[in-house]
Amino acid sequence: MTQIVVQKSQRRMFLLHNQEVLKAYDIGLGFSPEGHKQVEGDGRTPEGMYFIDRRNPNSNYHLSIGISYPNPADRAFAETLGKSPGGDIFIHGRPWKDRKGGRDWTAGCIAVTDREMEDIYAMVRNGTPIVITP
Template identity: 75%
Template sequence: MYLLHHDEVLRDYDIGLGFAPRGHKRFSGDGRTPEGTYIIDRRNPNSKYHLSIGVSYPNKYDDAFASTQGKSPGGDIFIHGRPPEYRDGRRDWTAGCIAVTDDEIEQIYAMVRDGTPITIRP
């Protein structure tokens, strides 16, 4: 993951994704991480994953697609740290979130403000 200021890379991070890391998140429980452009829309200083910042998934297009399939798009997508059971460095263990180390989420949490755009690409 790259943390940018305009076109300048300020920091880069190795990340963990959803347990089904290929393809755009479509439905609740599919284990995928959303792909596309969203915004950082909330923060949780009391997260069970150390700290977390929220991603605005689902958007109106995600909602509409899931609705046509008679399913829920899911939600509660965050960038967050790791709980004790995943501090061994295992990758792609989340239910659709983006995981970094606890030290890294502290940096990100301090640098990124609500309203910041985030683009998630395959």
């Protein structure tokens, strides 16, 4: 089984087949990287079990693959706060306009280099599980 594992504290993402690491990447996260994404605009990257659910070959961020955030629990929690959970969380490249930003510059997405994103886009299919740990 192919899966993606993201270790936020280590700023690393791994593509695995069963338990074998096929590729490892240094990553950037949301501009407020500590903690699980809870509401729109908090700048956090989600934590938990999700799936790759869409692909965008025409992304403003080179290429992108979508993460299935928010799940029902994420929506329910945000609703208790009277807020939107946000959405449009992707793994994507880094456009020229964002080249000089710090390591954690996204609104909650996971960023890699454009060249790495080309490899990831080719290797990862919709339905692939992604586990994002603190």
